[in-house]
Amino acid sequence: MTIRTLDDLLSEGVAGRRVLVRADLNVPFDKANPSVISDDGRIRAVLPTIIALRDAGARVVVMSHLGRPKGAPDPKYTLAPVAVRFSELLGSPVVFADDTVGASAQDAVSRLTDGGVVLLENLRFNPGETSKDEAERGAFAAQLAAFGDAYVDDAFGAVHRKHASVYDVPALLPHYAGGLVLREVEVLSTLTGNPERPYVVVLGGSKVSDKLAVIQALLPKVDTLLIGGGMCFTFLKALGYEVGKSLLEDDQVDTCRDLLASGKIKVPTDVVVADRFAADAQVDTVTADAIPAEWLGLDIGPDTVAAFAEVLGTAKTVFWNGPMGVFELAPFAAGTRGVAEAITKVDGFTVVGGGDSAAAVRALGLDESAFGHISTGGGASLEYLEGKTLPGVAALEK
Numbered sequence: 001m002t003i004r005t006l007d008d009l010l011s012e013g014v015a016g017r018r019v020l021v022r023a024d025l026n027v028p029f030d031k032a033n034p035s036v037i038s039d040d041g042r043i044r045a046v047l048p049t050i051i052a053l054r055d056a057g058a059r060v061v062v063m064s065h066l067g068r069p070k071g072a073p074d075p076k077y078t079l080a081p082v083a084v085r086f087s088e089l090l091g092s093p094v095v096f097a098d099d100t101v102g103a104s105a106q107d108a109v110s111r112l113t114d115g116g117v118v119l120l121e122n123l124r125f126n127p128g129e130t131s132k133d134e135a136e137r138g139a140f141a142a143q144l145a146a147f148g149d150a151y152v153d154d155a156f157g158a159v160h161r162k163h164a165s166v167y168d169v170p171a172l173l174p175h176y177a178g179g180l181v182l183r184e185v186e187v188l189s190t191l192t193g194n195p196e197r198p199y200v201v202v203l204g205g206s207k208v209s210d211k212l213a214v215i216q217a218l219l220p221k222v223d224t225l226l227i228g229g230g231m232c233f234t235f236l237k238a239l240g241y242e243v244g245k246s247l248l249e250d251d252q253v254d255t256c257r258d259l260l261a262s263g264k265i266k267v268p269t270d271v272v273v274a275d276r277f278a279a280d281a282q283v284d285t286v287t288a289d290a291i292p293a294e295w296l297g298l299d300i301g302p303d304t305v306a307a308f309a310e311v312l313g314t315a316k317t318v319f320w321n322g323p324m325g326v327f328e329l330a331p332f333a334a335g336t337r338g339v340a341e342a343i344t345k346v347d348g349f350t351v352v353g354g355g356d357s358a359a360a361v362r363a364l365g366l367d368e369s370a371f372g373h374i375s376t377g378g379g380a381s382l383e384y385l386e387g388k389t390l391p392g393v394a395a396l397e398k
């Protein structure tokens with residue numbers, strides 16, 4: 001099945017046409033200063049698509065989610081600061097609509113002139129975006145589709161979500177893949193064929209339940225899986241250790257025990273623990289079987305970094321998603337830094353995927369060019385590597 005691309009749309013001519021672009025502007029904010037964007041990589045990643053459309057005279061309507069609000073407006077998750085940064089990077093105005101499909105959005109879209117850009121408020125403020133009910137999703141999709149004459153998906157980080165803006169809108173409009181989606185899929189496809197071995201996958205981060213589901217499918221394809229970050233504690237619990245107040249998916253402990261039986265998974269042997277989730281917390285490094293009851297694990301320890309680096313030293317293909325610890329706070333950044341540095345030394349093809357993982361590479365001042373590819377999508381990359389059909393890609397193929 002062929003996918004029509006942004007270039008196809010541009011060659012059809014877009015001057016004066018309204019083009020609805022799904023972007024993934026789900027950027028991280030500074031933990032100490034929550035109104036400040038700490039990494040604008042995802043905004044930069046979609047700029048070529050927006051610039052091409054703007055310069056061709058399209059009327060561009062951009063839509064995105066931010067975080068995981070619960071289907072209702074929540075000021076904590078407004079895209080307003082993203083619109084400001086977006087406009088700075090674009091070098092031209094971005095009109096922010098302070099609702100998604102309501103009066104403000106309708107007004108902003110109706111006032112668009114050729115080459116103008118509107119950003120709608122967070123899609124997830126509307127329950128229809130993420131609903132499992134097809135009719136509810138479809139109704140929201142119809143409201144969004146009314147804003148466009150064509151649809152471009154350049155939200156690689158969200159193509160694994162069967163959400164209205166990703167899956168249902170393309171069924172209602174002529175649809176095209178943006179350059180970012182095409183490039184990401186092209187690079188990741190080199191890992192699904194016959195990756196050079198040893199093939200090592202490193203997983204961390206905080207979206208524990210999402211990722212535990214992926215591990216099962218990924219295990220047969222990889223030689224070694226290194227587990228750090230928030231997800232390691234469910235595995236440590238499966239080994240019979242107490243994990244204090246660390247992130248834990250209690251109902252997944254049995255699954256983790258089964259996964260460990262594969263013999264391919266390495267988990268931390270030491271952990272950096274803290275008495276609370278804060279940069280000025282009391283901090284200690286303990287063996288993985290000695291996490292104090294009231295404390296929480298916020299990074300992998302130095303012995304684990306050394307053991308992971310040894311495995312990575314022999315790897316020929318590496319995929320890494322999810323920070324090894326809370327790298328945003330200095331006392332918990334060493335694990336992520338150590339593993340990232342080990343990956344930069346790999347004599348083979350390396351891919352880093354995920355909004356926060358890519359942000360970590362930049363925040364820690366690592367050389368981005370030392371990685372083979374830095375993907376904007378963590379969960380999306382993982383599901384692609386797992387061999388799953390991605391709803392967003394399937395919708396573009398139809």
Ligand SMILES: Nc1ncnc2c1ncn2[C@@H]1O[C@H](COP(=O)(O)OP(=O)(O)O)[C@@H](O)[C@H]1O
Pocket residue numbers: 204205206207208228229230231247297298299321322323324325326327328353354355356357358377378379
């Ligand atoms: N031990 C831990 N406990 C709590 N949060 C963690 C831990 N280790 C890493 N994290 C957090 O995980 C977040 C990133 O997770 P995730 O969204 O899954 O990664 P990505 O965006 O790269 O896919 C970071 O903000 C980091 O602070």
Ligand SMILES: O=C(OP(=O)(O)O)[C@H](O)COP(=O)(O)O
Pocket residue numbers: 024026067068157158161207353354355356376377378379380
């Ligand atoms: O941040 C994202 O994914 P990632 O953390 O897996 O890279 C995407 O914006 C998707 O967000 P979601 O996992 O809340 O659907």
